[in-house]
Amino acid sequence: MAEGSVVEHPMMAEGATPEALAEAERREKARREMVARVDASVVVVRSWNTIVEKDPEDLDGPPQKVKLPESRGSAFFVRPDGYLMTNKHCTQGETITVLFSSGKEVNARVVYKDRHRDIAILKVDGIETTPLPLADSDELHRLDPLWLIGAPAGMEGNTVAGVVSNLPSSIGDRTPLQIEDFAQFLHEAQQNPHDTSKHFDGFIRTDADMHGGNSGGPMLNYRGEVIGINAMIRPTEGGSIGMAIPVNEVKAMIEHPELFAEVSQTIDDVVAAKAEYDLRLSETFDAALTLTQLVFEQLADSEKGKAIIQKVMSDRGIRRLFQDMLRHPATKREVYAKKFFDQFGVNLYEPGLQTETEVDAVSNIDFVPDASEEDKARDAA
Numbered sequence: 515m516a517e518g519s520v521v522e523h524p525m526m527a528e529g530a531t532p533e534a535l536a537e538a539e540r541r542e543k544a545r546r547e548m549v550a551r552v553d554a555s556v557v558v559v560r561s562w563n564t565i566v567e568k569d570p571e572d573l574d575g576p577p578q579k580v581k582l583p584e585s586r587g588s589a590f591f592v593r594p595d596g597y598l599m600t601n602k603h604c605t606q607g608e609t610i611t612v613l614f615s616s617g618k619e620v621n622a623r624v625v626y627k628d629r630h631r632d633i634a635i636l637k638v639d640g641i642e643t644t645p646l647p648l649a650d651s652d653e654l655h656r657l658d659p660l661w662l663i664g665a666p667a668g669m670e671g672n673t674v675a676g677v678v679s680n681l682p683s684s685i686g687d688r689t690p691l692q693i694e695d696f697a698q699f700l701h702e703a704q705q706n707p708h709d710t711s712k713h714f715d716g717f718i719r720t721d722a723d724m725h726g727g728n729s730g731g732p733m734l735n736y737r738g739e740v741i742g743i744n745a746m747i748r749p750t751e752g753g754s755i756g757m758a759i760p761v762n763e764v765k766a767m768i769e770h771p772e773l774f775a776e777v778s779q780t781i782d783d784v785v786a787a788k789a790e791y792d793l794r795l796s797e798t799f800d801a802a803l804t805l806t807q808l809v810f811e812q813l814a815d816s817e818k819g820k821a822i823i824q825k826v827m828s829d830r831g832i833r834r835l836f837q838d839m840l841r842h843p844a845t846k847r848e849v850y851a852k853k854f855f856d857q858f859g860v861n862l863y864e865p866g867l868q869t870e871t872e873v874d875a876v877s878n879i880d881f882v883p884d885a886s887e888e889d890k891a892r893d894a895a
Contacts, residue, residue: 548738549663549673553615555646556731558665559589559600559622559636561607581609588664588731589636590740591643592768598636599764600730601745602627605634612638626767626774628831632745633764634730635771646732648768649739651760654678654718662722662744662756664731676722682742682760717757718742724756733758766825773826776809781835799839799850803857820859827858836862 530538561584566577587604589612591597598612605624613619622636661675718733724747733742742758767774781802788798810826813819826832836854840847851862 551644552646552663552732552734552738555591555644556615556663557589557591557598558613558727559585559587559598559604559730560611560613561585561605562609562611563607564609584608586665587727587729588744590730590732591645592648592740593645593771594643596638596641596643597625597768597771598622598638599743599768600634600636601743602629602632602634604730605636610636612636625771626778628767628834630834631759631763631831633743633759633767633831635767635774637771646734647737647739648761648765649735649737649741651682651718651741651762654681654741656680659736660720660722660741661734661736662720662724662728662731663734664725664728664744672725672727674723676720676756678718679721679755680719682716682718716759717745718760719748720756720758722756724754728756763830766829767831770822770826773809773822774829774832777806777826777832778835780805780809781839785839795839796846799836799853802836802839803853807857824859827860830864833860833862 562581563584564579564581566579569575569578584607585604587601589598589600589604592599605627610622610624611619612622620638620641622638624634625637626635627633656678658678659675660678661673663673665672718741720733722733724744726747728744729746731744732740733744735741740761742760743764744756744758746757748755748757784798784802784805787793787801793801806827807814810819810823813822836850840850854860854862
C-alpha cells in the first residue's frame with residue numbers, strides 16, 4: 515500500500531454511493547442494537563441438587579452441603595413481571611437460578627411444566643424485566659432468516675444465524691406435534707440418530723449451529739422477535755438439525771401463566787385424591803371439571819373472561835392433563851369428552867384422535883399405575 519493512501523470501505527471500493535454506504539451503516543447499527551436488546555432479555559438457567567456428605571479429607575469433621583449441577587440451558591423473559599420461558603429438561607434440579615448477562619444471578623421458581631412439549635415457565639421475583647416480542651410462527655416460510663442466542667457449552671450470549679429449513683406441523687396440513695415424554699424422546703433420538711421413523715414435523719427446523727446450552731433459549735427472526743423455543747438437536751450423517759417449538763404453541767401460557775399453574779395443580783391434586791381415596795374415574799373426572807371451573811370463577815361472568823377460559827383450556831398441554839385421566843378404561847371416552855365440551859366449549863381431543871387406539875397411542879402418563887381388570891370394570895360402570 516502506498517504511503518498516505520486511504521483505506522476505503524469495501525462498498526466504496528465497489529463504487530457504492532455515499533447514500534448506499536450510509537444506509538448500510540444504519541442497518542448495521544440497528545442490527546447491533548437489536549442483538550444488545552435481545553441479549554439483555556436472555557439468561558442462563560442452572561439447576562442444582564444439594565447433598566450432605568463427609569469431606570473425604572476430613573472424615574472426622576461435620577458433614578458438608580455440596581451443590582451438584584443437574585441441568586443447564588437458556589431462558590428468555592416473556593413478561594415484564596419476571597416470567598421466563600425455557601425447556602422443562604433445563605429445570606431438573608431442586609434449586610434453579612438464572613444468570614443475567616450482567617453477571618447477576620438470582621433464584622427462580624417453576625410455575626408450570628408441560629412434559630409432553632418440554633416447556634417450563636419460570637418466575638423471578640422483585641425484578642423488572644424486558645420481555646422479548648413474539649412473532650407469529652404460523653407466518654414462517656422456508657429459507658426465512660433466523661438467529662439463535664443462548665449459552666452453549668457455558669458460553670453466555672453466543673449468537674449464530676441460519677435459515678428456516680422446514681416448517682412446523684401447525685403450518686399446513688401435517689399432523690400436530692405429539693411427544694409423549696420428551697426425556698425419552700431425546701434419549702431415543704440420541705441412541706438412534708438415523709431413525710427417521712420418529713415424528714419431527716411439529717418443530718421449526720434450522721441449519722443454524724445449535725448446541726445443548728441453546729436449549730430453552732429463543733429462536734428469533736431478523737426483527738428480533740421470538741419465533742420458537744430451542745428444544746433439541748437431531749443428529750444426521752452430515753451434522754445435525756436444530757429444532758424449536760413454535761412460539762404460537764405457548765402464547766396462551768405466556769399470557770396467563772398463573773391460570774396454567776392453578777389448573778395444573780388442581781389436576782395433580784385430583785389425581786392424588788383418586789389414588790388416596792380409590793375414587794371411580796367418573797368421580798375423578800367430574801371433580802377435575804368442577805375444581806377447574808372454580809379456578810376460572812372470576813372470569814366466567816364476562817365475554818372476555820369466557821374467551822380466556824377457552825384459550826387456556828384449548829391448550830394442548832392442559833387438555834392432555836384431562837386425557838391422561840382417561841387412559842384406561844376407554845369405554846366411555848366420548849361421554850367424558852362431551853362433559854368437557856359442555857363445561858368449557860372446547861374439544862378434548864384433536865380431530866382425528868377420537869378412536870380408542872389413536873388416543874391410547876398418544877397417552878403416556880407417569881402418575882397413574884396400570885389399572886387391574888377389577889379397576890377397569892369398576893371405572894367403566
